[in-house]
Amino acid sequence: MKLDLKARNILFILIGAAIYAFGLVNFNMKNQLAEGGVTGLTLILYNLPPHFDPAISNIVLNIPLFLAGWRFFRRNEFIYTLIGTFSLSFFLYIFQHVITFNFSLSHDLFLAALFAGVFIGGGLGIIFRYGGTTGGSDIVARITHKKYGWAMSKTMLIIDAAVIIISIIYLDYRQMMYTLVGVYVGSRMIDIIQKGAYAGKALMIFSRKSDEIAEKIMSSLNRSVTLIDGKGGFTRREMNVLYCVVSHNEVFRLKNLIKDIDPDAFVTVNDVHEVFGEGFSYPKSSPNKLDKAQD
Structure with missing residues (x-):
């Protein structure tokens, strides 16, 4: 080898x-x-x-x-x-x-x-x-x-x-x-x-409706999300922060999806210079398999 x-x-x-x-x-x-x-x-x-x-x-x-x-x-x-x-x-x-x-x-x-x-x-x-x-x-x-x-x-x-x-x-x-x-x-x-040729966008989504947004991302975009435990510094309220990586042409759809569910969601978008794995360097699998890959 x-x-x-x-x-x-x-x-x-x-x-x-x-x-x-x-x-x-x-x-x-x-x-x-x-x-x-x-x-x-x-x-x-x-x-x-x-x-x-x-x-x-x-x-x-x-x-x-x-x-x-x-x-x-x-x-x-x-x-x-x-x-x-x-x-x-x-x-x-x-x-x-x-x-x-x-x-x-x-x-x-x-x-x-x-x-x-x-x-x-x-x-x-x-x-x-x-x-x-x-x-x-x-x-x-x-x-x-x-x-x-x-x-x-x-x-x-x-x-x-x-x-x-x-x-x-x-x-x-x-x-x-x-x-x-x-x-x-x-x-x-x-x-x-x-x-590498495979680049994308990474989104951090802060919302009270994180579970609903996560389900919609997986069903509509066939992308998985990772849930991160978070806590508001001012409100001290615990919430799930969503982390998701998508291709450039999916960012607009994802933004609209988030706005439809929670117009008050706070979202940050960052450039990802290289991505490899399911859905990027080789074809997408089912959301459940993607979930296992990210988890």
Whole structure:
């Protein structure tokens, strides 16, 4: 089973690296858009004489980082990082010299930036989700976190910002601004893929008619609820507080349902960034089974 899990992780890291490389070659390199981290440095070396191939410079720049940071990784993490980095260079070579496409969008850099963000962010999100990295600023961030306690996200942001600023030596202001658009879209794609596609809303319902509302939710929406013992701070009255998670398109129906039963109910609604279980990551079951799952 462990071998199957490792094989799956490696497979998706390879897929993520292919998507990342495809976006970098066809939308960043062909439209002269920059990127952050070590990848951004490879683009600087590519755009300035003597024009180093990113497939080679990516490995060359990462080798000293591997030597400096290998002890800060667990064994599997280090292996996945090696796979991610070398597979990225492999696919960069493939999409530059073997399988080529004509995606020049110099006439519409906004569209190029969107495509770059979607492919690069999507590829990185897949790599990160399955335990890999592409080396570079991630290694530096781990070293500074272990040695100095610096937050990894801040270190990576500083490195990315510095590389993008340096990229002004071959970019004009227009390309720089579109690069920032691509970087933002990429960061959102990473978040979406890492956090999962199944999101929803969590509602806390405070009502004197909690039992009636709970029954209606289960019968009308086929969603279960959890009853939490509560006590009013002012009235000192004991009541059941209902907790329920629904999909985005069910929130309006649930609000109307609550208002019909108890217009005076107090309801809080919060974003839930990832949900898995019956009714979300796989089909709904009966309310009774859902009840057992939440209880």
